[in-house]
Amino acid sequence: MGELRLMKGNEVLAEAAIRCGCDGYFGYPITxxxxxxxxLMERQPWNETGMVVLQAESEVAAINMVYGAAGSGxxxxxxxxxxGISLMSEGISYIAGAELPCLVVNVQRGGPGLGTIQPSQxxxxxxxxxxxxxxxxxxxxxxxxxxxxxxxxxxxxxxxFKYRNPSMILADGAIGQMMEKVxxxxxxxxxxxxxxIEKSGSxxxxxxxxxxxxNVVTSLELDSLKMEENNNRFQEKYRRMEAEEQRYxxxxxxxxxxxxxxxxxxARVCQxxxxxxxxxxxxxxxxxxxxxxxxxxTIIGELAKDVKGFLSVEMxxxxxxxxxxxxxxxxxxxxxxxxxxxxGGIIPTPGEVVEALEQKxxxxxx
Amino acid sequence: xxxxxxxKPENLVYGKSELLIDTxxxxxxxxxxxxxxxxxxxxxxxxxxxxxxxxxxPVGCSVFAYNYIDIDWQEAAHGRAPAVATGxxxxxxxxxxxxxxGDGDLASIGAAEIIHACNRGENMLVIFINNGxxxxxxxxxxxTTIENMVTSTTPCGRDSELNGYPLKMTDLVAQLxxxxxxxxxxxxxxxxxxxxxxxxxxxxxxxxxKKGTSFVEVISTCNSGWKMTPVQANKWMEENMFPYYPxxxxxxxxxxxxxxxx
Numbered sequence: 001m002g003e004l005r006l007m008k009g010n011e012v013l014a015e016a017a018i019r020c021g022c023d024g025y026f027g028y029p030i031t032x033x034x035x036x037x038x039x040l041m042e043r044q045p046w047n048e049t050g051m052v053v054l055q056a057e058s059e060v061a062a063i064n065m066v067y068g069a070a071g072s073g074x075x076x077x078x079x080x081x082x083x084g085i086s087l088m089s090e091g092i093s094y095i096a097g098a099e100l101p102c103l104v105v106n107v108q109r110g111g112p113g114l115g116t117i118q119p120s121q122x123x124x125x126x127x128x129x130x131x132x133x134x135x136x137x138x139x140x141x142x143x144x145x146x147x148x149x150x151x152x153x154x155x156x157x158x159x160x161f162k163y164r165n166p167s168m169i170l171a172d173g174a175i176g177q178m179m180e181k182v183x184x185x186x187x188x189x190x191x192x193x194x195x196x197i198e199k200s201g202s203x204x205x206x207x208x209x210x211x212x213x214x215n216v217v218t219s220l221e222l223d224s225l226k227m228e229e230n231n232n233r234f235q236e237k238y239r240r241m242e243a244e245e246q247r248y249x250x251x252x253x254x255x256x257x258x259x260x261x262x263x264x265x266x267a268r269v270c271q272x273x274x275x276x277x278x279x280x281x282x283x284x285x286x287x288x289x290x291x292x293x294x295x296x297x298t299i300i301g302e303l304a305k306d307v308k309g310f311l312s313v314e315m316x317x318x319x320x321x322x323x324x325x326x327x328x329x330x331x332x333x334x335x336x337x338x339x340x341x342x343x344g345g346i347i348p349t350p351g352e353v354v355e356a357l358e359q360k361x362x363x364x365x366x
Numbered sequence: 367x368x369x370x371x372x373x374k375p376e377n378l379v380y381g382k383s384e385l386l387i388d389t390x391x392x393x394x395x396x397x398x399x400x401x402x403x404x405x406x407x408x409x410x411x412x413x414x415x416x417x418x419x420x421x422x423x424p425v426g427c428s429v430f431a432y433n434y435i436d437i438d439w440q441e442a443a444h445g446r447a448p449a450v451a452t453g454x455x456x457x458x459x460x461x462x463x464x465x466x467x468g469d470g471d472l473a474s475i476g477a478a479e480i481i482h483a484c485n486r487g488e489n490m491l492v493i494f495i496n497n498g499x500x501x502x503x504x505x506x507x508x509x510t511t512i513e514n515m516v517t518s519t520t521p522c523g524r525d526s527e528l529n530g531y532p533l534k535m536t537d538l539v540a541q542l543x544x545x546x547x548x549x550x551x552x553x554x555x556x557x558x559x560x561x562x563x564x565x566x567x568x569x570x571x572x573x574x575x576k577k578g579t580s581f582v583e584v585i586s587t588c589n590s591g592w593k594m595t596p597v598q599a600n601k602w603m604e605e606n607m608f609p610y611y612p613x614x615x616x617x618x619x620x621x622x623x624x625x626x627x628x
Contacts, residue, residue: 024457052456056449057482064446064479068453071440072420076457094443205420205438205454207461216432218423218441 002183009149010176012184013079013105013169014039016153017051021188022103023074024052026065028084031117032173033107036079049190059084063091063104070100071217073196073204075157079105081173082123083114085131092166093132096234097219099203101160103153104138105169107176110345118345119173119265124319127170128293135231137238139167139245140292142263146180148290154185159245161199163237170292172315174265174347241294248296249288250303252278256285258361259303261324262313263289265347270313272350277357284357295323301331309336309361313353316341336361383407385416385436392430396596398586399428399495401553405563406466406493407435409570419462420454422447424476426468427501427588445476448483451490462573464491470500473509473535480535487544487578491569494535497586498607505591509533512610517591532610536583540616546577548617552585552608554600577619585611 007015013036017025027037037055045051056062062078069076080088085106095102106127110120127140139159141152149171156167191199197206208214221227249267252274253259260270267288277284287303289296300310310328312321321339328335340356342348371377385407393399410419416437423431425444432439442450447465455463472480472494480492499517500506506519512532514523524532540548547569551562562584569580585607589599 024453026453054452054456056452057478060446061449061452061479061482064443064449065453065456067442067446068422068440068450069457070453071450072454072458072461074457076453090443091446098441205440207417207420208436208438209417214432214436214438216439216441218432218439220429220441 010035059087063088073200077103089132096136122316247290253285273353297327300327497588
C-alpha cells in the first residue's frame with residue numbers, strides 16, 4: 001500500500017507529477033487550480049528529482065514552453081482553468097499537429113468569458129472535439145475523485161507517449177479544491193538522456209549526431225497532398241484510440257432500466273441519485289465515462305439494448321448528451337436520451353437529478 | 367597560375383559550410399535571410415556544436431529555416447519562439463538553443479514572449495531579422511516599419527498618429543538585466559557580413575558560457591516587399607534605417623558579472 005494522505009485534488013496533481021517522473025511543469029496562476037503550481041514550488045522538486053518548474057508570463061507562453069520541452073522528448077505538463085485553456089488552445093493544436101506527447105490539466109470553472117470561479121463541465125466539447133483549429137483530438141481523462149487526480153497523471157503520460165499525442169485531464173473546480181484520502185503513487189525515476197534518446201530519438205530535438213538525419217518538429221506542410229496524408233495518419237491514430245482506450249465505470253448497470261451518464265463531479269452526484277431512485281423503486285444505474293475521448297460508446301451501445309432510456313447529467317447546457325445520443329444511434333437502437341444540467345458554477349443535487357429522471361423519462365413512459 | 371592549380375584543395379580559401387544543406391532556398395534574390403543562414407551554419411560548424419544545437423524557427427519568411435541548416439529544429443507558432451526555446455533550454459540546459467525571428471514575429475505578436483524570455487535571462491541566442499516589413503504575407507507594416515515608409519497596409523506611408531512609432535526592440539531588451547550581449551548588425555557588405563558573423567559567434571559563446579540571453583539584431587532588406595532592386599534596397603536601408611536603428615553593440619556584459627540563471 002502506498003503512502004496515505006489527506007489532500008486537495010490540485011495538490012495531488014502536483015505530487016503525482018513529481019512522483020511519476022515528470023521532467024517539467026510550466027504554468028500560469030488561475031483560480032481554481034493555482035494550488036498545482038504553488039504545491040510544486042513549495043515542494044521544490046528540482047532538488048529532489050530534477051523536475052523543472054517555471055511560472056510563465058501567460059498561458060500562451062506556458063503551453064509553448066510545454067511544446068518546446070515536449071519536442072525535445074521530455075515528459076512535461078501544464079495546468080490551467082477554462083479561460084486559460086482557451087488561451088492555450090493555439091499551442092495544443094500545434095502540439096497535436098506536431099504529434100508531441102504532453103499533459104494538459106483543465107480544472108474547469110464556469111463560463112463563458114471570465115464567467116465564475118465555481119466548478120463547471122462546460123469545456124467538455126472544447127476538450128473532446130478539439131478546441132483549437134484543425135482536425136485533432138486529445139486523449140481526455142475525467143477524474144471524479146482526488147484518488148483519480150493522482151492515478152490519471154501517470155496514465156495520461158503513458159497514453160500520451162503511447163500515441164505521441166497530447167493528453168488532457170478534464171477535472172473541475174470541485175475535484176480540484178476538495179480534500180479526500182488519497183493513496184499516493186510510488187516514485188518513478190525520471191528518464192535519463194539516454195532513455196529519452198532511446199524512446200524519442202527518432203523524432204525529438206535531442207541534438208543531431210552524425211549518425212542520423214536532423215529531426216524537425218513541426219506541424220507545417222504546404223504540400224496539400226502530404227498534409228492530407230498527415231491528417232489521415234492522425235485520424236488513424238484517433239480510431240486506434242477509440243478501439244483500444246475506452247474507459248468507464250459501470251455502477252449498478254446490470255439490472256438497470258434507466259442509466260445516468262455522468263463524469264467527474266456530476267458522477268458523484270449521480271451515485272447518490274441512483275440510491276435515491278432505487279429507494280423509490282426505479283432501477284437506475286450509472287455509467288461514468290473515464291475517457292471522454294475516446295468516448296465509451298461501445299458500452300453505451302450495449303446498455304442501450306437492455307434499458308429504457310438514458311439521462312445525461314452535466315454541469316453545462318448539455319454537451320456530452322450529444323455523444324450519448326450518437327452512441328445509441330450508432331448501435332442502431334432507438335432509445336430516449338434526455339439531459340439534465342446546471343450551469344454557471346452550480347452543482348446539481350441528487351434530488352434534482354431524480355426529479356429530472358421522473359419528469360423527462362418516467363413520465364413519458366407512464 | 368592556371369585554373370587547375372587554383373582549385374587545388376591546399377589553395378582553397380573559402381568553402382560552403384557543411385551544415386548548409388544542398389537545397390534551393392526559397393528566399394528572393396537579394397534577401398538578407400540567406401546570408402544570415404549561411405553565417406549561422408558557418409558559426410555552428412566552426413564552433414563544433416552541431417550535436418548540441420537546437421534551432422527554433424519562427425513564422426514568417428524564415429519559417430523554413432529548418433530546410434537549410436543541418437541541425438535539429440522545432441517550428442514555433444507565430445511569435446512564440448522564445449517560449450518554445452525556454453521549454454527546450456530549461457529541460458536541456460547543456461544544449462545550445464537559439465531562436466531565429468523576424469520583426470513581425472518578435473516585435474509584434476511575440477512581444478510578450480521575447481520581453482519575458484530576455485527578462486528571465488533564458489540562456490539562449492536570439493537572432494532578430496529586422497527588415498521593417500511582413501515579407502511572407504505580402505509586405506504589410508511591421509512594428510519596426512520606419513515613419514513614412516510605404517507598405518501594403520500603409521500605402522501613404524507609416525503615420526505615427528495612426529500606427530504609433532517604430533519599435534526599437536533591441537534597445538528595450540538591452541535594458542533588461544537578463545540579457546548579456548545585445549548588438550545591432552547588418553549584412554549588406556563583405557565587411558558587415560564579417561562583423562555580423564563575429565557577433566553571432568560571440569552570442570553563441572555567451573550561451574555556451576551560460577551568460578543569459580544574447581540578442582543579435584540584423585538590420586535587413588526585403589527588396590521584394592520594399593519593391594526595389596537588391597542594390598536599391600541596400601542603399602535605402604543605409605540611408606533610411608541606419609539613422610533610426612544605429613549599428614553597434616548596445617550592451618556587452620562579458621566582462622561584468624555574468625547574468626546568472628537556472
